[in-house]
Amino acid sequence: MTVTAHWGTFDAEAHWRPGDLAELPAVGNRQGRLQVESMDELLVCLCAPGDPLLTRHPVPQRLREAWHDAGLRPSWHQVRGDGATAETAILTDPEALAVVAGSAAVAPYAVLPATAALATATGHTGSLPPVATVARVNSKAFSDDLVHRLGLPGAGRVVASTAELRRAVEEIGGPAMVKDPYGVGGRGILEIRSPAVLETVIGFLQRQAGRRTELVVQPRWPKRADLSGYVRISRAGQVTPIGIQVAHHQGLSHTGFGPLPAGLLDADRYTETLLLAAAELAATGYTGPAGFDSLLCDDGGLIPILEINARVTVGMLSAALDDRAREHGLRACLWRTRLAVPDGAGVDDLLDELHRDGLLYRGGPEPGVLPLTGAALRPPRARLECALFCPPEETGRWRDRLRTAAGRMAAVLR
The missing domain is CATH 3.30.470.20 (ATP-grasp fold, B domain)
Structure with missing residues (x-):
């Protein structure tokens, strides 16, 4: 059987972003390290049966059993090495390195400098695009240039100084979006609605002496x-x-x-x-x-x-699950929510509550909820990524039922 190894570094943009670029206010990553690293669990959505899924943190056994019952059946491996990326962690873990080397193909979340090093070390050289090309095409400046070249609607403007930034925002004449070339997930993106906010941003940029300015400015379209x-x-x-x-x-x-x-x-x-x-x-x-x-x-x-x-995107993972759901007459969507997690609780307790209410998706045509992340579900608050398998018009109802079940964890553990 041909297998494809899956792993991921979900803060990929930070590894493409040139170090000499000035930052927008609050451009830094506010997510905890565990939360970001454990998002690699989401790659289970792309795994064919038997595909190796390598994660930075242990995936609780109960969660893996729930995945299996729902038809998601990877060959799971914990990466026990250390490093700033999943790739560097794999490179320092002989067992994980052997798993990648023994796979017929590789499917990383994104191609980083460390990904190229891992591909070379495991015999997958030539299967990935050049890192410099990947970094270039992931810049929003490249996207904006492509829009201009193709003559598509929605072209913005790349600015290289605070003077150009002021001019571009003023010419829009209304709310403007200012974007870091490698901002992602709402980070590195600011909405400017007033001259005062614009001047605050300009002042912030001017205080970063020695760094160059490169930003994309677009209108805020209704x-x-x-x-x-x-x-x-x-x-x-x-x-x-x-x-x-x-x-x-x-x-x-x-x-x-x-x-x-x-x-x-x-x-x-x-x-x-x-x-x-x-x-x-x-x-x-x-x-x-x-x-x-x-x-x-x-x-x-x-x-x-x-x-x-x-790179891979979370939306692609949702599309992959939706393809599976259609086979059973359902549709699927990915949903992210924050949960209050009481002391001593974890994903096992959430699975217990979902099972008690008959909400846990087990594959087939019956609708349900399937948690996709578990390592970071820790007190006092945590972000849960889950899949809802149901008719689209029932999505809201299933979200409410999940919240109700999660809310009972605190009462159970008192």
């Missing part, structure tokens, strides 16, 4: 929906569509992804645009998965490319 489209580019340059999802946000941070509602947009025309952009991406030498963040405006206009993520 939106009807956030969209994401996904493709895969083969080593031969062939582009294959993966799917389209609706992204759900709270502020600038995403809270989930779900199926595209019927009639929301012309999916064929949207896909044609993404294929055109993906061909340009392939021409740079990039191969692998790519996601395109898009915006459906209030007036029905479409901004097809806000930015490009040349």
Whole structure:
């Protein structure tokens, strides 16, 4: 059986971002290290049965059993090495290194400098795109340049000084979005609605002596929906569509992804645009998965490319689960929520409560909830990533039922 090894460093942008770039206020990563590292558990969504899934932290046995019952059956391995990335941790763990070396193919979350070193050490040299190319195409400056070259709506402006920043925001004449080239998940993105906020940002940048300015400025378009489209580019340059999802946000941070509602947009025309952009991406030498963040405006206009993520994305994971769910007459979406976790509680207690209410998804046509992360579900508060398998119109009800079950953990443990 051909197997593909999966692992991930989910703060990939930090490893592509040049060290001499000035930062926007609050651009730093506010997430705890454990929370970021344990997001590699989400890659279970892409694993075929028997595929090695390597994670930085132990995946609780009960959670692995729940995955298995739901049809997600990787060969799980804990990485016991250490390092700033999953790749450096694997390189310092002989057992994990052997797992990667023994796999027919590799599918990292993203290609970093350490990923290239790991590929060389395990005989997978040539299976990944050049790191310099990956870093280049993941910059929002590259995305904006591509929008200009293709003549697509939604073009912004790349600025290289505070004077250019002031001019670009003033020319928009309304709310503006200012983005770090390697900002992600709401970090490194600011909405500027007033001259006072603009001057505060400019002052912050000017105090970073010796660092260069590179920012992308775009209008703040009134939106009807956030969209994401996904493709895969083969080593031969062939582009294959993966799917389209609706992204759900709270502020600038995403809270989930779900199926595209019927009639929301012309999916064929949207896909044609993404294929055109993906061909340009392939021409740079990039191969692998790519996601395109898009915006459906209030007036029905479409901004097809806000930015490009040349890596695996959480939306792709949601699309992969949705493909599985369709086989059973259901749909799937990924949902992120924060839970109060009492002392002594963990994912096992959450699974107990879901099982008690008959909410735990076990595969097949019966709807349910499936936790996808567990290592970071620790007191006092934790972020849970989970999948909801149900008809799209019932998503809200299943979210409420999950919250109710999670809320009982505190009472049970008193």
